[in-house]
Amino acid sequence: MNIIETSHLSYDYIRHDEEGNVEGTTRAVSDVTLSVKPGQFIAILGHNGSGKSTLAKHINALLLPSEGTVFVDGMDTREEGHLWDVRQTAGMVFQNPDNQIIGQVVEEDVGFGPENMGVPTKEIWERVEESLKAVGMYAYRKYSPNKLSGGQKQRVSIAGVLAMHPKCIVLDEPTAMLDPNGRKEVIRAARALNEVEGVTILLITHYMEEVIHADTVLVMDEGRVVMQGTPREVFSRVEQLRQLRLDVPQVTLLAYELQKSGLPLPDGILTADELTAELTALREKQERKAKKEKACH
Amino acid sequence: MSLKLEHVSYLYGTDTTLPVRALDDICLEIPDGQFIGLIGHTGSGKSTLVQHLNGLLEPSEGILSYNGRNIWEKDFPRKELRSKVGLVFQYPEHQLFEVDVFSDVCFGPKNLGLSKEETERRARRALELVGFPEEFYGQSPFELSGGQKRRVAIAGVLAMEPKILVLDEPTAGLDPRGRDEILGQIAHLKKETGISVVLVSHSMEDVANYVERIVVMSHGKILFDDVPRNVFGHVKELEAVGLAAPQVTYILHKLKESGFDVDTQATTIPEARDEILKAMKVEKTC
Incomplete structure (x- = not known):
């Protein structure tokens, strides 16, 4: 079974005027049909406003399709009863680490997710330990998050998602605010999770170098998937990528x-x-x- | 005309038991018309340094002078300095607030107490310099794309007609084309107006492609201050402080190890290409 399966997915942002009447709609994702197998590493490229993030937000039901369907591990995201299971299956990491960390101590922050899920205390600690070890942050478990570098904070964010035992993690430009070392750390952690733990990864990025190890690269433009293939296939089309405001x-x-x-x-x-x-x-x-x-x- | 830092240090939390020395004995001069790249890992002191440049922070030790005058002298016009040294912070589009693009850009010069004509002249010129199309002047800044919003925010600072423009990661979060457009525009306006530009960046490639001088910071000190070729020659030292050389530099190092006769100091794609082409030329033996 595919871990993520979208069929003719479209999404419209609805604009309202000051009285709350509908002024118009903007189609952010348009007719995207996509299937991701468990354990794949998928990279999504596309210029600003191409619909990458909107697509990503469908995968853990932060947004629901205007048309078409999204199935996550066999669950239809539109069914309210599945909401928490969907979010537990597909975790998300965003761009700014400072907006995602809430705990005063690293290990507390990582434990927040499983605690909310009602995991027994003993198991929470086990999960916190294994998650922090998986991203190489175990040595910092007693630190205050605000003493960490950007890359370290972002790895704590990933550990926080990991502690919920997701089958899939969506990373939405996780390196955009980091220095070269921080970028390397985060990408290394994502690849290790994929290769060692078999977690399915969807990585959205503007750094072309970060996607060369992906199994499949998707390129989006105007809400559609306009190119799809191995990194080698996609990056062979230099001129076409440039027209899409991208790079190689x-x-x-x-x-x-x-x-x-x-x-x-x-x-x-x-x-x-x-x-x-x-x-x-x-x-x-x-x-x-x-x-x-x-x-x- | 220049901004000069002499032995500037800055301490955070002097009233606590654990003061942090964010800047440590910085000596730096920013003359007219230079394109400077400022790089350093997270927490290296870049932002603290930048906030000194227009007097947002006062040095704990040392002197910062503008045109030979200590800016922390009692009657130094610091408000005027802030219009001479323009700061564009990270994600400047978060600071947009007016109802339309043109009013937003006018806000700065209007607050300088300039006449309406002068304010509008400056706003027009600033928007022109960042390449913002005139037909959208009346649009709400919140309905623009990320790249366009950022241009408007930069124009807002340019409208103050600064002599030095400091940009803190102006391309973070932009797609590759957006990044090239913004940097190209900054290079263009630097040429056009003769102002100095300080570009704070995490992208070694961007820095290598655009600036003429690089200042590298680490743990509050200046590690290197030189032209890009020389700075990126210190690959090992840069890596040790969480930075890197541009990727082409690594490629050239690899080629050199494999016995190609290339100059590893090339830092941009065209330079690297020419080096490789030169090395690949087979000696005509007959």
């Missing part, structure tokens, strides 16, 4: 520029290692050719 990882861009300057490199190079390997192979070929020519003369 710096390595991919460099390879693309070299290609344009006449070097025969393949499309969609994603890492520095790949580029080095390709250039080394190319150079060896050139040297062989040069030797051959020399031998002919």
Whole structure:
């Protein structure tokens, strides 16, 4: 069974005038059909206002579809009786860590979710411990959250979601406010959860480098999914991405520029290692050719 | 015309038992017409430094002078300084409040006590400088896209006609195109007006692509103050303080290790491309 299944999902934001009458609607998500298997790492790209966050908010029933359906682990999000189960299955982490931390001590903050779910005290502590260990923040369990760096706070936010034992975590631009180290920490934690614990991850981001390890990349524009594929497939389309106000990882861009300057490199190079390997192979070929020519003369 | 910090230190919580030294012996000069990048990990003291630049915070030790005059002298016109040094905070669009774009940009100069004509002239010019289309001047700022809102907020500060513009992460949360547009516009207005720009950023790529000088902060001190090529040559030191070099620099290091003859000091994509093309050229032997 798919963990997330949307079918022709559309969502309209309704604008009201001062008297509360409907002035008009804006379609933020439009006819999105999508299925995510358990344990997948999905990245969602798209420019500001392309509908990424609106889509994400459907996955834990913060928003309900105007048209179409969303099923989370087999539960229809529109059914009120499922609300808490849906939210427990799909957790969310937002952009600003300061808006998501409420506890005075790290471990209390992480325990807040399971406590609200009525988990027995002993088990709460077990969950807090394992969640903090999973994101590498166990050593900071007695700290006050306001003594932590942005990346650390964001990892505590993830642990807080993790303690509710979700099958799926949606991360909505979790690194937008972090410094390079903080970004690395958070992405590393998300990948570890995915690979080790098998948690399904949906990552929304504007940093192209963060998605190269994803199983599937979705690109959104005007509320629709306009591109879908492996990172290599998606990032091979440099010009199309640019038209969508997006970018490609710096390595991919460099390879693309070299290609344009006449070097025969393949499309969609994603890492520095790949580029080095390709250039080394190319150079060896050139040297062989040069030797051959020399031998002919 | 310049802003100069001499041995500036700043302590938070001096009335407690655990004062924190957020700035530690900072010496820095911001001359006219320079594009400066200010980088540092979270908590390195960047924001504290920035708040000193227009007199929002008073140094605990040391002197901050503008055009040779200590700004904390008794009769120094600090209100005027605040119009000379414009600060654009993170997520400046949260500070928009007026009913339409044009009134919002007019708010600053109007408060300086300028005439209506002068206020409007400045607002028009500021909006022009950030590339905001005139047909939307009458629109509510809250109905604009994220990138457009940010332009309006920056215009609001520009309308004060500052000599130094300080931007704290002006591109956070913007999509790649929005980021390029805002930075391009800032570079353009810097060229156009000859003002100095201080760009606080977490993106090493942005800093490498736009600025001519980088100031690196760590634990309240200045670690490096140099041109980008030289600063990003210190990859190990930057990583040790939670920063990084631009990604192309890492690629060039990798290539160098694999025996390519490339200059690892290139920091932008075009520079790296040219280096690689040069290294890939096979010597014509006959």
